[in-house]
Amino acid sequence: MVSNTTAAPKPPTGSGFAGRKGQQMKFVSHRRGRTAVRARDAKRQARHVLRRGRAGALILGLAAAGAIAVPASASASTGASRADFSPVVGHVYVDDNTKGTNTIGAFNRHADGSLTPEARSPFVAGGTGTGTGLADQGAIQITPDGRFLIAVDAGSNQISVLRIHFDGSLRLVSVIGSGGTLPDSVAVHGNLVYVANSGNGGSNYTGFRLGFNGRLFPIPGSTVTLAANAAPADVLFNGTGTKLVGTEVGTSVIDSFTVGFDGRLTPAPGSPFPAQGLGPFGSEFRPTNPDQLFVSNAHNGGAGTGTISAYTDSFNGTLTSIGASPFADDQTAPCWVEITDNGQFLFTVNTGSGEISRYQIAPDGTLTLLGSTPVGQTGGVGAVDARLSPDGRFLYVDESRIGKVGAFAVNGGNLTELGASPFALPAGATPAGIAAS
Numbered sequence: 001m002v003s004n005t006t007a008a009p010k011p012p013t014g015s016g017f018a019g020r021k022g023q024q025m026k027f028v029s030h031r032r033g034r035t036a037v038r039a040r041d042a043k044r045q046a047r048h049v050l051r052r053g054r055a056g057a058l059i060l061g062l063a064a065a066g067a068i069a070v071p072a073s074a075s076a077s078t079g080a081s082r083a084d085f086s087p088v089v090g091h092v093y094v095d096d097n098t099k100g101t102n103t104i105g106a107f108n109r110h111a112d113g114s115l116t117p118e119a120r121s122p123f124v125a126g127g128t129g130t131g132t133g134l135a136d137q138g139a140i141q142i143t144p145d146g147r148f149l150i151a152v153d154a155g156s157n158q159i160s161v162l163r164i165h166f167d168g169s170l171r172l173v174s175v176i177g178s179g180g181t182l183p184d185s186v187a188v189h190g191n192l193v194y195v196a197n198s199g200n201g202g203s204n205y206t207g208f209r210l211g212f213n214g215r216l217f218p219i220p221g222s223t224v225t226l227a228a229n230a231a232p233a234d235v236l237f238n239g240t241g242t243k244l245v246g247t248e249v250g251t252s253v254i255d256s257f258t259v260g261f262d263g264r265l266t267p268a269p270g271s272p273f274p275a276q277g278l279g280p281f282g283s284e285f286r287p288t289n290p291d292q293l294f295v296s297n298a299h300n301g302g303a304g305t306g307t308i309s310a311y312t313d314s315f316n317g318t319l320t321s322i323g324a325s326p327f328a329d330d331q332t333a334p335c336w337v338e339i340t341d342n343g344q345f346l347f348t349v350n351t352g353s354g355e356i357s358r359y360q361i362a363p364d365g366t367l368t369l370l371g372s373t374p375v376g377q378t379g380g381v382g383a384v385d386a387r388l389s390p391d392g393r394f395l396y397v398d399e400s401r402i403g404k405v406g407a408f409a410v411n412g413g414n415l416t417e418l419g420a421s422p423f424a425l426p427a428g429a430t431p432a433g434i435a436a437s
Contacts, residue, residue: 086110090389090437091168092396094405095140095151096122096429099131102153104140104162104170105425109436113394113407115423118168122426126160126175127153131430133400135249136184136198137234137282137336137385139433143188146437148173148214150193152183154432157202159183159195161214164437173214179206179223184432185234189241192263194222196235196246203230205246205255207263219263227251233281238290243313247280247295248272254280254295256317268317276309276326282336285313288343292365293319296334296348297326306334308348308357310365327367329357336385341392345413349375349386349397356386356397358413373415375399375406376422387434394418398434403427405434 090109096102103122107115140151142164149162149170159178162170180197187194193208193216207222226232231250237243237259244265246255253272257265277297286292293311300306307326311319333352339345339361346359346367355372362368375383375397383406385398395415397406404422408415425431 086112086114088168091118091164092387092405092437093140093142093149093170093435094398094425094429094431095125095129095433096426097129097131097134097139097154097432098122098426098428098430099155100128101125102127102129102151102155102160103426103429104149104151105429105431106168106170107405107423108168109389109394113389113409113418114420115396115405115407120169122429123162123170124172125151125153125162126172127158128155129153129430130155130182131428133384133430134184134432135231135233135281136196136432138185138187138236139385140435141186141188141433142435142437143210144190148210149435150186150188150210151433152178152186152195154182154184157181157183157197157199159186159193159208159216161210161216163214168437174216176208176216176218179218180204185232185236185246187236187244189237189259192237192241192259194235194237194244196232198231198233200231201228203228203232205232205235205244205265207265209263222264224255224257224265224267226255234283236283236285238285238293238313239287240290243285243290243317245283245293245313247275247283249279249281249299252278252280252299254283254311254319256313256319258317266317268314268319270318273319276321277307280309281334282348284337284339284346286343286361286365287339287341289365292322294337294339294346294365294367296329296337298333298335298351303332303353304330306331306348306350306352306357308334308337308346308359308367310367312365322365324366327359328369330369331355331357331372338386338388338395340388340410345370347386347395347415349383351384354383356383356395356408356415358415360413370413373408373417376417385432385434387436389436396434396436397422398431400431403429403431 102125106118106121181199181202185196207219256268279299281298306329310322331350336349
């Protein structure tokens, strides 16, 4: 274990936007932190599949046996048999938020969408969890270059960085204080990292630079102090890294900033902005338009009263309502928001009613509700964070209440839960956040 509190190399400098010039003309939310390296990852995954294929049934048999041997995976045997016919194309990670030593649960993600436990999972994160659910979105992120995984350790007020190896296994690189109390959300763009700390009396947004070796360096003067009762649930960059927003559940406002080349934040004129409902929670910039922001309103009173708000984020960070926003959800407690990479569909997980609402997004950002899809087991109540696979074919849902991960096939704006779903997490997990590669 390497601590970031010891002497470290000189922190990286620069704006964090150096790679922007060579990127494709597609703006992708850095919630997922994956599109910039998708082509390279696809080639690496293809080589990985070929190597597995040359080894034949022997390697697949060993992988299946390893999956069965992982503790607390009730679905391992089913997943292993499926793995015999479906190659590994990526991985899924969950911040277990385990009481005492925090861990990261890891799965092999197969071409058919099924999951099998990664060998040696769960991996030690370095800090401690709380052992209870976190009211947040984005507690775990994969860096845009695919080399590192960043996770909150809410119980010890720390952030852990783990190296992602080619086979999906993890190795702890560094641990550092989060700059506040109860960190619950992480945003990443290039080498710029911001953390939302939600603890009463220690609530803020704090910035870091990520070094090439996986160490985090605090940015002097980057901390934005919030009200003691702010309870920020989410922090994220837009696709160009020029804007950052945060949602405050406790005060029902949205913080909006522009991001300077030094990594520090400038509040938008009029920020914070009143939310269009109670308890703004999950948020996502449109991948194809970095100036459109969507926010769930999770705490509206009464069953079936949830809404999703749509905003235009102007050049200086000012938020302006789009059309008839907020848009009805017809469900209870819409919290977690995810948007397809083509920018056409939005999914929100309703933790209170156990369904996933599906919207179509018009070019101007107007939302049309298509319907909702039940999260099957235990009525889906308690389902939380969600993440799309990089190819957009599957949606993975953190079902924290039952300690499992649900998997849904995506067909445009429609969702179908896989027959083998959900897949068990390590024993003792109270997961917060999910990431997919």
